[in-house]
Amino acid sequence: MPAVDVSGEFETIAKLLAPLAHPEWGRGLVDDVAVVPSRPGFDLVLTKDALVEGVHFLPEDPLDTVAQKLLRVNLSDLASKGVEPFGYLLACHWSQRCGWPERQAFAEGLARDQKEFGIHLLGGDTVVTPGPASFSVTLMGWAKAGRVVARNGARPGDAVFVTGQIGDGFLGLKAAQGALTLALERIEALIDHYRRPMPQTAFAEVVRDMATASLDVSDGLIADIGHIAEASGVGIELDMERTPVSLAGQAWLETRVDRQAAFEQLATGGDDYEIAFTAPAADEAALRREAERRHIRLTRVGQVVAGAGVRVRFEGRPVELARAGWTHG
Ligand SMILES: Nc1ncnc2c1ncn2[C@@H]1O[C@H](COP(=O)(O)OP(=O)(O)OP(=O)(O)O)[C@@H](O)[C@H]1O
Numbered sequence: 001m002p003a004v005d006v007s008g009e010f011e012t013i014a015k016l017l018a019p020l021a022h023p024e025w026g027r028g029l030v031d032d033v034a035v036v037p038s039r040p041g042f043d044l045v046l047t048k049d050a051l052v053e054g055v056h057f058l059p060e061d062p063l064d065t066v067a068q069k070l071l072r073v074n075l076s077d078l079a080s081k082g083v084e085p086f087g088y089l090l091a092c093h094w095s096q097r098c099g100w101p102e103r104q105a106f107a108e109g110l111a112r113d114q115k116e117f118g119i120h121l122l123g124g125d126t127v128v129t130p131g132p133a134s135f136s137v138t139l140m141g142w143a144k145a146g147r148v149v150a151r152n153g154a155r156p157g158d159a160v161f162v163t164g165q166i167g168d169g170f171l172g173l174k175a176a177q178g179a180l181t182l183a184l185e186r187i188e189a190l191i192d193h194y195r196r197p198m199p200q201t202a203f204a205e206v207v208r209d210m211a212t213a214s215l216d217v218s219d220g221l222i223a224d225i226g227h228i229a230e231a232s233g234v235g236i237e238l239d240m241e242r243t244p245v246s247l248a249g250q251a252w253l254e255t256r257v258d259r260q261a262a263f264e265q266l267a268t269g270g271d272d273y274e275i276a277f278t279a280p281a282a283d284e285a286a287l288r289r290e291a292e293r294r295h296i297r298l299t300r301v302g303q304v305v306a307g308a309g310v311r312v313r314f315e316g317r318p319v320e321l322a323r324a325g326w327t328h329g
Pocket residue numbers: 048049073077215216218219
């Protein structure tokens with residue numbers, strides 16, 4: 001009799017994924033569907049992002065961190081809209097390098113973040129591909145009916161804010177590729193940020209209550225702020241030197257001769273998973289209090305004006321950008 005292939009489809013589902021399933025709604029991952037009871041007074045909010053090896057993560061990245069990044073890029077989308085997540089559908093397209101130990105590591109990463117962020121697996125699909133591995137998640141959350149912040153609510157007179165720090169995802173990729181010379185602890189922190197960005201889930205309720213428009217920064221700060229400007233039919237003025245930078249980012253900036261070009265790279269590099277949003281300028285003090293209570297850095301990077309598009313300045317001078325952020329060809 002041939003040996004049982006323990007990395008097969010149904011072993012993966014039964015042994016690694018079923019323990020992660022929602023105790024009621026996931027039906028033990030032995031049915032064709034998941035069933036989520038409706039929640040009166042709430043809207044069901046859905047988002048989906050995929051990760052592809054060689055495009056979003058590196059072939060040598062450990063699979064537990066790939067699983068965490070997969071959940072976190074999706075958690076970031078819901079957090080940026082002020083929505084509380086509860087569960088997700090998962091598609092695994094395993095490559096040839098994904099044997100049992102790699103699949104186990106992937107499931108461990110999922111388990112860790114399910115616990116940290118209070119979500120459960122509802123179902124999904126498991127296939128093998130001859131190409132690079134890829135994964136996707138459809139994340140679901142509840143929002144009080146009619147209360148999801150849109151991209152299109154920015155108005156002249158609003159200020160533009162961003163949480164946390166910008167540029168560590170971009171620098172983290174360079175660090176992981178061995179292309180940065182910084183102190184080892186900085187390199188390690190940057191690589192960890194690239195592999196396991198931290199979504200600003202604690203800020204979601206502040207966005208929900210105070211933002212006029214919001215999104216998360218995945219493509220790049222300038223490109224994503226451009227999405228708010230476009231959706232809202234307004235212009236946005238951005239002071240690029242205000243881009244909040246980490247200690248590692250500052251150390252990197254000090255190694256650069258062309259400071260403006262360096263800021264441009266940080267503000268267009270993407271992979272940040274911070275929240276960018278607009279709110280009435282008069283609410284700045286209240287927003288700062290809310291951020292401080294949650295130990296979250298908050299930076300005012302620009303303002304909303306009448307007009308169209310993002311106008312970027314660096315130390316008062318207009319900047320012509322080669323590109324505003326990441327796009328898939
Ligand atoms: N293949 C698709 N089918 C249906 N809708 C899509 C598809 N791709 C993107 N969208 C929709 O287009 C909009 C913009 O998607 P986008 O992926 O740019 O947003 P995001 O997830 O915030 O950004 P990022 O992918 O950089 O994290 C969203 O409403 C998304 O649901």
